[in-house]
Amino acid sequence: MIRVTICDDEQKQRNELRRVVERSLQLKGLEYQLQEFENGEALLAGLSAVSIDILFMDIEMGQLNGMETARLLRKHAPETLLIFVTSHPDYVFQGYEVKALNYILKPYKEQKILEVLDSALAELSEEAEQSFSVKHKGSQKRLLLRDIRYFWSERRKIHVQTEEETFTFYGKLNEIEEEMPECFIRIHNRYLVNINFVDEVSSEHVLCTGQMLPLSRTHKQTLQVAFAKLLLE
Template structure:
């Protein structure tokens, strides 16, 4: 899930930027959440409730301008990718102080928005690889999440399958599901699969990493939506 925010005191320009950003993300099949703020004060208040991955920030706003907002933001959210939007290119050079990723000039040009958005998403994708620690009978092992094909439960035991091996440990599938990124989809009460290893979906089964796994009626829609998004990427 990519969390995006647009902070601009001009509603029309917020809507214009939002329309381009959302259309691009939807065409890419990306999961996202997009929020709008009309002032820096409202944006900074929201940061206490969680992080924002990508922020489009207007420099020329009311009492708290964009540059002052950015300085305060860096104290709370140093990892947020900051993109300035402004009518005056002279302000752009101040962006180095707050580690801005890029800038967009008003009036907006759609191609520029798309280029900057793609660059920001690529920057997010370069985050360290996520891992999952398995504590099993023979000791413990750290698995790269991207190499996990699926999990399945059997009473109090959880089995995790990678392309090379199967490991067994004690745990709860519901808790593991909360830890995993969006590419992991529940297909059955006992199965959690990595959509990147799904080769085929049927009415009652899923082919994942060469194995035929059961697909429950209640999980069909989520699985088919996730699989469709994968095909669009």
């Protein structure tokens, strides 16, 4: 799921940008969610409830302009791919301060929108292969896959264990398993482990970086085969 947000105080501009972006995502067959905000204040207020992969944001807006909004955004969502929309090219150079990926000048040229969108999707795809994004304590965190020891579920909550910290968010373990590379192996209906951190496999347990995790009969053979291959490498 790619989460795209458009923040612009002009409805007509939002509609035009949305039309081009949605058509491109649909033609690519990508699953997406697109939302709109009419000012920076509303965008920042909604950060606790939503995560943003790609953000198209107007610079010239109301009391809180796009640049000021971006500075505050970066405190909670440092990994969001930010694309500025502006009528004044002079603002473009300020984008480096908030790590903007690109910019689009008004009036819109459809080809430019498509080029910038493709660039963002390519970067998002590359990052997705190497990391996992979670919402934790009101902030969006991007964890490197190589640092994740295991996932485990507790009712509607998912916990991600790294070397130093545990991150918690709402989700389904089955959906996470589908997104993960082959090194993440299901060992139990509540546990998904990174095989690279497995030290020992017994009949009923898995030792993963010092933690004893349960191993179900259903997943035992798959894990044993994967662990045997790891030992032979």
